Amino acid sequence: MDVCVVGLGKLGLPLAVQFALKGHRVTGADIAPGVVDSVNRGVPPFPREAGLDQALKRVVAEGLLRATTDTTAAVARAEAVVVVVPLVTAADGSPDFALLDAATDAVAAGLRRGTLVSYETTLPVGTTRERWAPRLSARSGLAAGTDFALVFSPERVRTGRVFADLRRYPKLIGGLDASSTRRGAEFYRAVLDFDPRPDLPRPNGVWELASVEAAEFSKLAETTYRDVNIALANQFARYADEVGVDFAEIADACNSQPYSHLHRPGIAVGGHCIPVYPRLYLWNDPGATVVRAAREANLAVPGYAVGVLAGAVPGGIAGQGVLVLGASYRGGVKETAYSGVFPLVEAVRSAGARPYVSDPLYEAEELAALGLPPYGGEPVVAAVLQADHPEYRDLAPVDLPGVRVLLDGRRCTDPKRWAGAEVRRMVLGGE
Incomplete structure (x- = not known):
């Protein structure tokens, strides 16, 4: 098949590579020229996605994957279009559809009769039927569910292990109508590989849900549960x-x-x-x-944690330096989206202390560009571990000169290394 993947981010690019590895001709569309150039050179635009480096080089070299900034032209050549453009929320919690609206308009401009369109971006329930179907139809002149198939199939992968998760978890899918669901199921069976999972209540593979709303709800439910x-x-x-x-x-x-x-x-x-x-x-x-x-x-947890830390340091932390270990939102990933580092830095400042941040994945200039004060060896009286990077597992008191208290917010460090040390090691919810 000719497939177009719209959005070559940390989920979209591995997905495009997966489709190409199955022998399909894939065009990846992205609005960032730097991303498109990097992909066409066979170089991942972001680090640490297991298996992506070699797989991307292979499919680009074999001519199975190319990238472009012209989404409409890529869609015009495609039999299936998969949209993986981010949806963010505004300060009041409402969804900001600006990026997805623009991507949908570009898709509609190139949409042909008989094409499958699948949204994988997590959406509020009702968005595919009430927003995307009429928008695609109005701008393409084609009827959703009749002239083209429309489905929602949520991504269920984690950055850093996308390829493994694509094989491990069932692919959920719900269509605008029964015909769309069947068409979407056929597509995903042709582009994905699945590991057998005898422990599941149903076999691994593509799971057809009763409606597009059920598919949208399933993604919100499983993540909200967590x-x-x-x-x-x-x-x-x-x-x-x-x-x-x-x-x-x-x-x-x-x-x-x-x-x-x-x-x-x-x-x-x-x-x-x-x-x-x-x-x-x-x-x-x-x-x-x-x-x-x-x-x-x-x-509320970052503020609570800084309060615990302040109470454990003799004399408190006001006027003192406090080191936050880890800018990433989780270990092993160079990404700060909604990272706890930001509220932690603010909580340290609110306590009257001077915050500093270090992270093995970030240079000082990168931290400063994020508005985070980089650590340059300044005296600090306390440290708080925010991201469970593998590099922190062997952290020991000798690595934190001058520190009186370490609050390990991820239970990442080895307590044996801190037994009997002058530096007190604390965790949330116990010692």
Whole structure:
């Protein structure tokens, strides 16, 4: 097939490469000329995606993948179009459709009769039917569901392991109508590989849901569940601090039977997904008090953590330097979307201390460009670990000269390295 992937970001590019690895002719469209140039040279525009370097070089060299800034022309040649353009939320939590609207208009301008259009960007329930179908039809002159097939199929992968996740998890799909669903299912069976999963209630592969709304809802539900579960763990951790017990021990005990699946507490919830998609759900269902309370609970953790740190440092942290370890929103990924580093830096400042940030993936100039004060060896009295980078697993007191207290917000460091040390190691929800 001739396939067009619109949006060559950290999810769209690996998806385009996957399709090309299956022997399909793929055109990747992106509005950033630098991204397009990098892809056409066979060089990933972002680091640390497992397997992407070699796979991209291969499919570009074989002529199976090319990139362009002309989305409309790429769509005009395609039998299937997959849209993976980001959807962000405004300050009030409402979705900002500007980027997706522009991408949809470009798709519509090149849309041909018989084409499949699949949106993989996470959307509020009802968006595909109520926004994309009429917009595509109005600008192309074609009827959605009759002249072209329209489906929603949420991405369910994690940056850094996209190829493995594409094989591991069932591909969910819901169409505007039954014909669209069948067409979408045929497409994804032709472009993806699936590992057998005998432990699943249904076989791995393409799962056809009853409607496009069901597919949209499934993505919001699975991600919002994680936010709520993390918030519950964070609430339990705060109480564990209060009564002097280790919540990790409690969670292990509870999870020893199959009806409990307590997550681990963490200093922040970051990334493009978990902090954002509950807000999209709340836009659909503003009366969801549990979801709203969970989001607020997770947003409060960085401030709580700095308060714990300040109380543990003799004399407090006011007027002192405090080092935040990790700018990324999670370990091993060079990405700061909704990272906990930003509220942590602000909380440190609010406590009257001087924040500094270091990260093994970022140069000082890059941190400064993000508005983060880079660490240059200034004296610091405390440190807080924000991202669980592999490099921090062997962190020891000798690596933090002058530090009196380390708050490990990810339970990433080895407690044995800190036993008996003059530097006190703390975690959220226990010692």
